[in-house]
Amino acid sequence: MFARITILILIVHLLVACGNTTTSTAPVSTPVASIQTLSISDAWVRSSPSGDNSAAYLTITNSGAADTLIAAKGNVAMMIELHTVTNDNGMMNMHPAEGGVPIPANSTQMLKSGGFHVMIMGLTSDLTKGQTIQLTLTFQNAGAVVVPFEVR
Numbered sequence: 419m420f421a422r423i424t425i426l427i428l429i430v431h432l433l434v435a436c437g438n439t440t441t442s443t444a445p446v447s448t449p450v451a452s453i454q455t456l457s458i459s460d461a462w463v464r465s466s467p468s469g470d471n472s473a474a475y476l477t478i479t480n481s482g483a484a485d486t487l488i489a490a491k492g493n494v495a496m497m498i499e500l501h502t503v504t505n506d507n508g509m510m511n512m513h514p515a516e517g518g519v520p521i522p523a524n525s526t527q528m529l530k531s532g533g534f535h536v537m538i539m540g541l542t543s544d545l546t547k548g549q550t551i552q553l554t555l556t557f558q559n560a561g562a563v564v565v566p567f568e569v570r
């Protein structure tokens with residue numbers, strides 16, 4: 419499966435190379451929000467019923483100096499925190515990301531299952547597939563940006 423994907427990617431690259439396009443450096447997904455040198459894509463949140471917990475994930479592409487994601491806020495839950503996951507002697511534990519989520523200079527940081535994520539605790543309403551919610555992300559240097567998250 420992986421080899422097959424690699425071959426497909428190679429073919430796509432060959433097609434791009436043969437075409438008259440200059441899109442080979444374009445991001446994989448269209449950004450849904452951006453602020454200063456940060457662009458945000460693949461923003462989604464896990465569907466869950468009211469009262470339950472959920473988590474939101476996203477990709478942050480940084481074309482400039484290092485920054486830090488320091489907070490996430492929204493009106494869909496009792497509490498929203500930035501979390502990380504650590505492997506403590508084989509036990510995967512999640513806890514608040516001390517100091518936030520680092521966004522190194524000129525790099526891409528992914529918040530994804532098993533790693534950094536936006537923890538959403540105590541939903542105050544249902545998150546239904548297909549719906550879009552908004553969360554405000556605050557970066558230490560770039561400031562705050564409202565990001566739409568698709569419920570999946």
Ligand SMILES: [Cu+2]
Pocket residue numbers: 473501502512513535536537
């Ligand atoms: Cu968590």
